[in-house]
Amino acid sequence: MSTVTLSLEVELGWGVHDIDEYERISEDRQCESRYLRRLLSHCDDVDIPFSFDVVGHLFHAACSGEHRSPHEDGWFDEDPGTDWQTDPLFYAPDLVADIRDAETDHEICTHSYSHVSCDEASDEAIRWDLEEAQQVHEHVLGERTVSFVPPKHEQPPTHVLRDAGIEIIRMHRSDGVSKPRKYKRLVTGPHPEFSPPVTIEDDVVVTYCTEYPSLTSALLPSGRRDTHPAFKYLPFDTAKRQQLHRRYLRQTAEQALETDTPVHLWAHLYDLSNEAQFLALRDFLTDLAALEAQTDLEVLTMAELNDRVRAERRAHVVV
Template sequence: MGSVVLSLDAELAWGFHDHETMPEDRVGAARESWLRLLDMFDDHDVPATWAVVGHLMLDSCDGDHDSHPTPDGWFDRDPGTWEGRDEQWYGQKLVDAIEDADADHEVGSHTYSHVEMGHTSREIASAEMRECVEVAEERGLSVDSVVFPRNYVGHRDVLAAYGVKCYRGTQPRRWYDRGPLGSMAKLFGWPTGTVSSTLVTPEEDEYGLVNVPASLYLFCFEGRGRSAVERVTDDPIVSMAKRGIDRASAENGVFHMWLHPNNLTEERDFERMESILSYLAQVRDTTPLRVETMGSIAADIKDDEPLPREPIGPR
């Protein structure tokens, strides 16, 4: 018997604050999409790991981040206001909604301010985790699972020092990621490297963290390519997701799907998620299939003893 995991990069505007311009459709839709997704998960009793940018756990901020070692300008877009005024930068009520949901979700971390952990210094990585842990502890939460911004894995030793149990790793490369066949697939718009019904095997790494690799990004095939395919056949991502769910119900391994709430900007995006979640619930209710969070996967692999927290830098 296998397992299915869903993880979400919950970031609102923080996912784009280092871009020259931010996608207005995705930023503008993110809050409503977050809440609609929670309703959909409740409808099908599907738990997920919500990896939340730490700053979103605040309901207000004065905009002063001088103590954070990020370069000058990193926090320039933080308006220094409150959730009721600038709701794309603060998300305390959204985190409340995760905790109040009927489905047994996990609140994880997406760093404090969406720093790419694979492209930063240890000092900054430490500050990002320190801030996350502190704001989570103020809510009575423990940071057990981490999703790296833009999937750039880095500074895993820092995660271990703060007692993190697991992270979402990148999926293995396959034949269609490289070579002439891969190049041809890319020419025709197929999103190589992000589409697969592959089952993954979570493993403990050298730092004592459990790597729960990704299997399928649910919004990797978009735009004109998606529209063209949907005119003649079913949504290919739904088909791939169903195949992965079927494999997880019949084999050992984990099928790990992921997305951002801000991916859902059109009604067809919600239809995609409804198709996947309803199928997942149907298979779970009729076959020996588990639907788990990243944290519960890690708990299956490691013992229940909490990891020691050895903070790096000032508390």
Template sequence: MGTVVISIDAELGWGFHDHAVADRPTDRIERSRWGWERLAELLAEFRIPATWAVVGHLFERECNGAHVGHPSPSGWFAHERGDDPMDEQYRFAPELVEALVESEVDHDIGSHTYSHVEFDADYATKPLARAECDRAIEAAEAAGLSMDSFVFPRNRVGHREMLAQMGFTCYRGHVPDTAGDGPYTGPLRKLAAATVVTDPPPLVEPTVDEYGLVNIPASLYLFGFEGPARRLLSATVGDPIVRQAKLGVDAAAAGEDICHLWLHPNNLTTEADLTRLRDICAHIDSVREETDLTVETMRTVAARTKPEDVSAV
């Protein structure tokens, strides 16, 4: 019996706050709430639970932007202050989280740190990692939630011992770049994968690491092939990511491993993006009805992988 897992990096504007203002993708930021709401609606429509790894600051309703005592690099919270701060709707979102909790779908609310710190970056000291975990947990607990799952911002894995100490039980790990084994590199590799490769994305198996955490690696980023090439291929041979995702779902249904799909709500900026997700969700639902395929969250995968150390679900 195979499984599909969907994990979501729920960050709104926090995913880009460390970029120079001129380098921030304004289209993705400005559509991030729209994308979040549409994604939640799609998952509810198809009864698909997901792991929403939420930046902890989004649980907050207000702040002064100072974050006194937080051991962050100089200027880390500058986007909250100054003459032209990032709009509050991209820094606070308690009502969006509340809607997920109240959904009829049993979503897993996990952590994406408190302020989108990359845990393996040079600036990410141990005190900073602890503060990010502490504040994220406190913000979630104030909303009546406990968190088991952790997704590293930009998939930069680090300070895993800290996660174990703070009570997390699982995280989304890396998966080898198997596409690099062929004759193509760079942009050509992506084009080859979209047009030539017919193998599914790598299925994964959860493992317990040296800190007792359950590592649930990713299989496929659902927005890793974009731009003019995507539009051209979608108009001729169909959306290549949809094809890859369907191959992964089918492979999981035929075996016992996991197809772990992931995305950001701010990836959804157009109706074409919604169509991609709808096609994938519809396929998951169809295969689930016809086979023994299950759809799980990171939390439930961790619970069955190492049940004695995972809180009740």
């Protein structure tokens, strides 16, 4: 199964509301909005779909800020209780609409309702959070989602997932390499191979990815943040760094084709939202579209990957 899945986390203020790192996001999310729209436009040009993992609260145009939830006291303290024009880091119905209305058939899956911590929250709180997310999906999009990217890749209980109608999740895996080897891998590749790259655990499909964002490059500034000090002083200019990342991504897609296995690449919207990162990804998407047109490689959303994995399992059982 030679497939590539691309997912992008759209979390904005909810991704940092419990760690107070708002400096990751541009003022009034102007950059994130602009680069998402540029990404959607290019995806339309090359017909490449993404799974957009959107925090459920961002679907709202406004809210009171009051949430009767089983979360710990204070969990929703950062919710301003206003509207998307006043506090666009916490409400983003315009971005949801942009994704939904794009020509390309993107998937909008959930990143939970409030960026819930599955390691710290109770099963009851996780269940509540997923149900709230499903309700806004149903209200805005007309259907619930089967796909979930747990915040920080913290493992949720599978029985809670099944109760919420979730059929596929994305989780990271450590490749267990030494720090020097990991450093080299981030500079020149190759992307790690996971065996197996997809599993089914208690009737929930799990698609695996790297611990670090792979659609963006550690060699380039991440959104508003400068390049990491470990890579900042390498003797490469921006164009060379973009070229290295484009090559890393293309080789990853070719690896999926050669090994006949699924690969999942991902990033955060706020890390992608600068010119250096965007141009490298844009050029890779053009390469990926050409590979898909010329070979047996397929670009699948998480929901499509879920259908494919389950269909293959049924065919195997029948045989």
